[in-house]
Amino acid sequence: MSLLALATESFPMNERDLDAVAALEASLQAFPWSRGNFADSLAGGHSVWVLRRGGELLGFSVVMQVIDEAHLLNIGVAARHQGCGHGARLLSQAMERAKLVGATKLFLEVRPSNERAVELYRHFGFRQIGRRKAYYPATDGREDALVFDKELA
Structure with missing residues (x-):
């Protein structure tokens, strides 16, 4: 079967995915989430999903919901699969999913240096509502976070 014939599908993340998701995250970030962070998200009942083509992990997303608000905690797509629409699909x-369980708004933080992600969020109608000073660790100290939100209703 050719790679093109394989369907790309989303699945709820489970314990068996943790090592692969943590490895993918580590390949994408200088200061990645740990396997334990992903395990805690699973245990905490967050909406955690993986995107696969065949057995290959393409990406993941983690969303925490509190009453009628959701917060995109993490999202990532394997470097060699970026620019193919997988990030847009995950988002x-x-x-x-957040809307289906009652969220009316989705929040997220993003590094200003992550221009590709900022562009994706703006494309989806997210608006910048704030800035968190020195939020992220960076190789030269700390980096701010841009805070975005989007109405889901």
Whole structure:
């Protein structure tokens, strides 16, 4: 079967995914979430999903919901699969899932240096509502976070 014939599908993340998701995160970030962070998200009942084609992990998303608000905690796509619409698919599905369980707004933070992500969020109608000073660790100290939100209703 050719790679093109394989369907790309989303699945709820489970314990068996933790090592692969943590490895993917480590390949994407200078200061990645640990395996334990992902395990805690699973144990905490967050909406955690993986995107796969065949057995290959393409990406993941983690959303925490509190009453009628949701917070995109983490999202990532394997470097060699970026620019193919997988991030947009993960984000769109995260918004739909949050809406289905009663969220009316989705929040997120993003590094200003992550221009590709900022562009994706703006494309989806997110608006910048704030800035958190020195929020993220960085190789030269700390980096601010841009805070975005989007109405889901």
